[in-house]
Structures are given as C-alpha cells and as structure tokens.
Amino acid sequence: MRAIVVKEPGSIALVDRPDPEQPPTGWVAVDISHVGICGTDYHIYEGKHPFLQYPRVIGHELSGVVAADAAGWNKGARVVINPYIACGECHACLRGKPNCCMRIGVLGVHRDGGLCERINIPAGNLIAADGLDQAEAATVEFLAIGAHAVRRSAMTSADRVLVVGAGPIGLGAALFARLRGAEVDLLDASADRLALISERFGFAATHVVADGAAALLAVTGGNGFDVVFDATGSAGAMQTSFGYVAHGGTLVLVGVTPADVTFNDAEFHKREMSLLGSRNATAEDFQTVVAALKSGAIDYRKLITHKTSLEGLPESIAAWAADRSQVIKAMVDVAP
Known part of the structure; x- marks a missing residue:
C-alpha cells in the first residue's frame, strides 16, 4: 500500500x-x-x-x-x-x-x-x-480537542472568553465556546490569520498580540476574561496568558510545550485562578463534534x-x- x-x-x-x-x-x-x-x-x-x-x-x-x-x-x-x-x-x-x-x-x-x-x-x-x-x-478529531477543552473549563454563556492562538485547535475551542453562548475574543500574532478567521466564521472581536496586553484588557474594562484558552504551544505566550484571566477566572492550557512555564504565585492566588491542562479528547467529545457537524452548527x-x-x-x-x-x-x- x-x-x-x-x-x-x-x-x-x-x-x-x-x-x-x-x-x-x-x-x-x-x-x-x-x-x-x-x-x-x-x-x-x-x-x-x-x-x-x-x-x-x-x-x-x-x-x-x-x-x-x-x-x-x-x-x-x-x-x-x-x-x-x-x-x-x-x-x-x-x-x-x-x-x-x-x-x-x-x-x-x-x-x-x-x-x-x-x-x-x-x-x-x-x-x-x-x-x-x-x-x-x-475534521472531527481536531475539533474534538477544542470541544474537550471547552467541556473541561465548565464555562457558561455568562462567561467572556479569550482564545489565545487562532490556529485550528484554538479555532475549535472558539467555535464550541460560542456554541455554549459565550462572547468570544481571539488573540493571535498574525493579523492575516485573524482576518481569515473573522471572514469565514464571523468572530468580530479579534486582537493582534503586537497591540499589547493593556489594549486587550481594556475591552473588558480592565477586568480580564472569565475563561482563557491558550492554544499556542509557546511557553512565552502561555506565561503571558496568566495575566489575561479575571479574578475568579480559569486558564486552560490546550497547547503543549516541552519548556517550563512559570507564573507569579501571589498574583495567581489573589485572583483565585483555576489552572487546567487539556489533553486530546474522549469519545464523548468526538460525539459532540459529530452532532455539531450534522446539525449544521459548524x-x-x-x-x-x-x-x-x-x-x-x-x-x-x-x-x-x-x-x-x-x-x-x-x-x-x-x-x-
């Protein structure tokens, strides 16, 4: 063969x-x-x-x-x-x-x-x-990774969500977060990629990394995001994502890096932040994606x-x- x-x-x-x-x-x-x-x-x-x-x-x-x-x-x-x-x-x-x-x-x-x-x-x-x-x-497998991350986060429609990294995995997380009724922002280093994603999928709230953290947080009134999904696989980006999380919020690391990722403990505790890893997907997540495709939701x-x-x-x-x-x-x- x-x-x-x-x-x-x-x-x-x-x-x-x-x-x-x-x-x-x-x-x-x-x-x-x-x-x-x-x-x-x-x-x-x-x-x-x-x-x-x-x-x-x-x-x-x-x-x-x-x-x-x-x-x-x-x-x-x-x-x-x-x-x-x-x-x-x-x-x-x-x-x-x-x-x-x-x-x-x-x-x-x-x-x-x-x-x-x-x-x-x-x-x-x-x-x-x-x-x-x-x-x-x-397309089911890569979408299932995003669906699994969203399920792991236990997010609701009341949460404001940020997805860091608008590659396929980040896009999957964004799509399933939106299907749960959340307001979803996207952050990526590439303005061209964000324009492509916005055009095809209607994500209006997009941000370029070069604009800086202050400009990003300003759209939340300085509060930060209730749930942040980091799908970059970059240790530097993952560390920076801690600063995007609101008090009482959750950071889900979907991407993986062989490097160490560090964060400030005092800041982490002050926000009572939840930190989750999300790996691969289960049969339940595959079925969630199949249903979304069959219904036309994606x-x-x-x-x-x-x-x-x-x-x-x-x-x-x-x-x-x-x-x-x-x-x-x-x-x-x-x-x-």
Whole structure:
C-alpha cells in the first residue's frame, strides 16, 4: 500500500509498504479516505516534535471505511478514527480518562499513523460517521480537542472568553465556546490569520498580540476574561496568558510545550485562578463534534482551505509549513 513517511526532519516521501496484517480480535481494518494535516505533522516534518522517533508514518485526523466485518462493525461503515490508543489498564484509564492514559500511543506520533491506504484500529476507537462527508469526518478529531477543552473549563454563556492562538485547535475551542453562548475574543500574532478567521466564521472581536496586553484588557474594562484558552504551544505566550484571566477566572492550557512555564504565585492566588491542562479528547467529545457537524452548527467547508493528494503531499506540506497564515485546515484525499 502507499504511505507517507517522514524519514527524518525535512525529508518526507510517498513509499510502498506492506499491507497491514489481519487485525487481531477486537480490532478493525479501515480503508483511509481523508486525512487532515495537523500542527503536529508540521512539527514532525520540521524536526520540532519532542516525543518522536523517525522514520514515522504521520497522520492522525482520519476518516475511512470499514474494510471487513469485525468486532461489531460492518464492512462499508463510514467511521471517524479516535487516534489515541489507550492501554485500558492504567490509573487514568480505570478512572475513565483514556485521553491521558499513562501509556498512550497516539497514531502518527508514538506509532505509525494514518497517511496510508489501510490501518488496523481497536474497535473502541471508531466513531460512526453516518451522514458525514468523508472530508467532513476528517475534521472531527481536531475539533474534538477544542470541544474537550471547552467541556473541561465548565464555562457558561455568562462567561467572556479569550482564545489565545487562532490556529485550528484554538479555532475549535472558539467555535464550541460560542456554541455554549459565550462572547468570544481571539488573540493571535498574525493579523492575516485573524482576518481569515473573522471572514469565514464571523468572530468580530479579534486582537493582534503586537497591540499589547493593556489594549486587550481594556475591552473588558480592565477586568480580564472569565475563561482563557491558550492554544499556542509557546511557553512565552502561555506565561503571558496568566495575566489575561479575571479574578475568579480559569486558564486552560490546550497547547503543549516541552519548556517550563512559570507564573507569579501571589498574583495567581489573589485572583483565585483555576489552572487546567487539556489533553486530546474522549469519545464523548468526538460525539459532540459529530452532532455539531450534522446539525449544521459548524460548516466544515469553511474549515478546509487547502487540498492535496497522497502524491502531492510531500511538495505541498513544505509550502504550507513555510507559511501557515492562510491555512486553516489542509486536507489529503487518500483515494488513488
């Protein structure tokens, strides 16, 4: 079968690989249809991912079709793949938190991913995608990360929300915060990206980092924001986000960095701030996204700005990685 492999930083190629073996009991063979390209994929290509061994088949935003009857799934069923393969036995799993499994294996990161023609997946990691377009289904995973962060925050429609970092993950958080009825502001370093997001999704309250914290806080009367989602993955930005949170507010760190993040303890306690980490997503969050797409609450066509094929991806990803200011979601059609 054909597969996309990052051999080493800066080296990506379409290769021929053996087809997967017959799936073991409880697993299902899935023919991949579409794959969304994530910031993680760019980081792997650029050599910036801290938890990766090369070579690696990338890709974890996956839609497909069940290849053969197995484990309660019928051949031909349309599915979304939850790429977080949990052990099912550790402390987190036993407490119903497989998204932060102590031995998690994320497709395309800890193990080979789905930028290929067929993959074997645990039956419990499949989500029915009946009624969704295959490209639409491939947007579910990244949106689920934002939906999970919003659910973790326990925010309400009475909260004023700030999303720091208007990439795909930040956009997902913003969309689901707005669906909960909140007033949502966006902050990003790129005015061009903010203009793109505003045009496509109608977020009117956008702010550029260069304008400074004082100008941002002024829109809240100096009070700060009730809930702040930081989706930057930048230690400096994450530290700065502490200063955007209102007294009694919550900061949710959605992005991840290998660097240390520090904050002033006195300021943290004065505000009685809640600090949360948000990792990956669960089946509940996937179902939340599927429902939002089916209802039309989110239009997936506005999410997809760039398209390519397996053959075209090695050239395309280099161009996208060089300038992502106009890329919301790039989508790969795996069909030959």
